[in-house]
Amino acid sequence: MKELVFPGDKVADTPQRIPGCYVEDGQTFASNVALRSDDHIVQLKGYYVPKTGDDIIGIVEEERFSGYNLALNSPYGSSLSARDTRDELKLGDAVYCKILAVNEVKEAVLIEPQKLPTGSMLAIDSVKVPRVIGRNGSMLDTLSKFTGSHITIGKNGIVHVEGGNTSLALKAVEKICRESHTSGLTERITQMLENESRANGGQGEQNG
Amino acid sequence: MAAKGQREDGRGPLDYRAISVNKGFAPNAEGSCLASIGKSKVLAGIKFDVMAPFADRPTEGVVMVNAEFSPMAHPEFRAGPPDAQSIELARVVDRGLRSAKIVDTENMLLMEGKVQGIFIDLYVLDHDGNLIDTAALAAMGALQDSKVPKFEDGKIVRGSNSGNLKLNDAVVCTSFEKIGKNIMVDATDAEEIASSGRLSLSTANGDLICSSQKSGAAGFSKDEYMQMIDWSFEKRKELLSKLG
Amino acid sequence: MAGKVNKMVEKADLFKNGKRIDGRTPMDLRPLKITAGVLDRAQGSCLVEWGRNKVIAAVYGPHEVLPKHLADPTKAIINARYVMAPFSGQEEHGRSGPNRRSIEISKVAKHVFENAVLVEQFPKTMIDVHMEVLQSDGGTRVAGITAGAVALADAGIPLRDMPVGLSAGKIGETLVLDLDKYEDNLGDSDMPFVILPRTGEILLSQMDGMLSREDISQAFDMIFEGAKKVRDKQIEALKTSYERMAAQVTTQGETNQ
Structure with missing residues (x-):
């Protein structure tokens, strides 16, 4: 009930x-x-507040002498030390990181950065992330299967899509967020992906 | 400290600091009064003038209250246009006077399109908390001190005197601050910083409330509110005795 | 609702034979309609149509505090802004932007939201609550705060409870709820209140007129009773907005076929 x-x-x-x-x-x-x-x-709606241990995707928004500031789809920012970064990062780069610690004003200190390849991104409400991933990753598997895209999701609600039919993947993620609180969602998403990928001439179409 | 119901200066929760009322402080004004409560000081000055009535009350005189928080009164006050705090203070004092009809605005028509205007300016000179009560006291004192100038052919005759301004009753204001679960009157600046909320109650005609203003984040229960009403009637007697 | 009321109203017309000028009993509220999620861009929004009042509220944030030195390391600060559109009254064109009245109302509205929002969850941020009166007919500040509360809930900002605004007043010897413009202008007292229904806390209290202790005590009892109706409409608005989202599923499903 x-x-x-x-x-x-x-x-x-x-x-x-x-x-x-x-x-x-x-x-x-x-x-x-x-x-x-x-x-x-x-x-139904919420805001991402950084938590220690969360795996997130940050977007480089500022380059400093000692490292980078990354935007987290949150009222709070984060920093990544240059010492922990092997790659040279540019403004706008998406980086998958872990939150090492959160200070008293909720700014996150990031570690273990993995620079994500150029792709498409979408910021969703972080409360919807579990729905996009699905039980044991089932929704994510379905999305990958039909679109051929490599999809990475941060706990903070940034979704990164690379390769395959990226526009269909993003469209499906948006639909999941919009309808996350309704029943029969998995079936509807599967149905939509089936119809659209058939219309587009099968999976794996490159348009990203 | 205050959260435990004790006050730094040893006062009880319902004790005011020393109150003084000095009428006629600025004699070039038609009425003036320097009021102080503890170390807080507010000077009220009153000027009369001729003005156009408000469109919705074409035969009534106009009373305007304005407050200036002088930068000399507190290290955090800055010169400049009035901010929300000074506007609130002026409007709370104004509503008390207006609701209780202290000034008989219906007898201030000079001729069609011209009425008497009374400008009450409240100058905060020294701020150690409870500015609303201090300002209300200064405003009331200045009204009691006011001499009405003569008006001839719709013009004011400066320096003339046609007698004392007629007033119906007197309004005073008592502000309560909530610190922790305790409620107290006449907070100092330090107590106001510790306070989570305020209720200012203006009283008139012995046992009537003529304006209220809740400020700050704290909420009050109905019981607390009714208790403060009773206290404000009690404190009214003390404040009136200082006005003389 | 009726169109413009142009006839001259006298004070004696306000309360006759137990009925108010528009036929209401003392406890009756004007027709009230609340709609959540009326704006696209804002994080949360709400339109309150209350009698002939139309007030819209929008919420942005939590976001970085500007100017930066205002940031509070222990909690979010609330930026509340109540303004009346220059065309909102029946009188002449008003002046745009804030005036002394609206600055004061913005200040007391800010205090209401500081209490209701769980501000300590978002230190060093700012939450904007914009309230714009598009059409006014008495009681706009309580309508604005009622709208602001729904807009905050619609935005997903955590609240202890949704504040409810409602005014009480006095016409002659009779206490009434929810004054319209005539009752406000010609009546003997106007008492706008904002309460938190769950705890019964009073978050906003202003008043003019001359009131006895008993008047105020009775006004509170009436406000607590009347506020239940307003709270129900706030909930209904959020529920409808949710159902509207849920209903979109089928239509979108069809267009996708």
């Missing part, structure tokens, strides 16, 4: 850490519009 909860609605009589909820006087209340099912609560 699914129902919507709204800011101020009580969701538990005990204090619990649930995304989109907060604790006051030992009880848990919704802080966001969210879809509540028997065992969990999924908020």
Whole structure:
């Protein structure tokens, strides 16, 4: 049974850490519009706040003497030290990184950078990332299979697509985000990918 | 400290600091009053003039309140156009006077299209908290000090005096600050910084509220609100006695 | 709703035989319609049509604070802006942009949102809440804040609860809810309030007129009762916006075939 909860609605009589909820006087209340099912609560919209250990995609937005500042699709920025970077990075480059630490004003320190090849990118709401990946990566597998694209997703909601039918891949990701809170999504996405890739003369078409 | 209900200067939560009211401080003005509460000082000056009435009240006189936060009053005050804080202060004082109909604006028509205007300027000279109560006191004192000039043929005769300005009753304002769960009156600058919210209540006619202004992020419960109303009636007597 | 009310209204007309000038009882609100997600670009938005008022709110952020020195390392700061369009009143063309009244209202609205938004989740950022009165007919500040609350929820900004704005007032000896322009101008008191329904906290209180302790106590009880109706409309707006998104699925599915 699914129902919507709204800011101020009580969701538990005990204090619990649930995304989109907060604790006051030992009880848990919704802080966001969210879809509540028997065992969990999924908020419909949110903002990415850097967390230690997250794998993210950052976009180089500033080059400094000692390293780079990367935009994270977040109110907060991040920095990557030049010492940790083998590749020379340019403004606009997409880099897959891990968050080593987050300082007191929520700026992230990044490590283990992997420069991503030139491709197409899309910034989505980070609360939708689990839907795009799917259970055990199933949605992502479906997307790759039909588009022939190599798709990388950061926890912060930046989606990087390279090779294959990139425009179809991005279109499918947008559709997943738009319809993430509805049932039968996997079937509809599969259907759409089947129809469109057939219309475009099969998978693997190069137009990126 | 204040969060535990104790105050740095040893006052109880409902104690005002020393209050003084000095009417006639700037005698070139038709009315003036320097009011101080603790170290906070506000000078109110009043000038009369002839002006066009407001379109929706063509026969009524006009009372205007303006506040200047002088840069001499606090290291963080800057000269320049009025900011939200000074506009709020002026409008809170204005609403109190207006609601209680302290000035009889219906007797200020000079001729068609011309009415008496009363300009009340509030100069904040020294800021150690509770500027709203201090400014309201200064404004009331200045009104009580005002001599109405003569008006002839729709013109003001500067320096003339046709008698004291007639006033209905007196308005005073008491501001409450919430620090932690405690509520106190007459906060100092330091207490205001610690405060999460304020309620200013203006009183008139003994036991009527004529304006309220909630400011700051904190919320108040209905019980707290009603309690503050009772306290404001109590404090009204003290403030009126200082106005003389 | 009725068109322009041009007839001259006298104070004596405001309350007769238990009914107000537009036929309402003291507790009745004007027709209220709230729509969430009315703007494309803003992160969250809301249109409130309340009687003849039309107020639109839009939310941007959290984003970097500009100017930078205003940033607070412990919480997000709220930039609330209430303005009236120059054509919004029945009178002459107003002046564009903020005036003393709107600057004061923006300030108290900011305090409301500072309380309701879980600002400590977004230190060093700024959240903008823009409220524009497109047509005014009394009670625009409470309509604006009610709209701002829905726009914040629509934007996905975490809130303790959605603030609800509603005004009470006094006509002669009668206390009423939700004053229109005539009741505001000719009545004896106007008391705009904003409350948080869950905790009953009072986040905004302004008033003019002369009121006794009992008047104010009764006004609060009326406000808490009336606010439930406004809260229901806020929820309905967010629910409808969600259902609208869900409904788009089928139509898009069809066009994709």
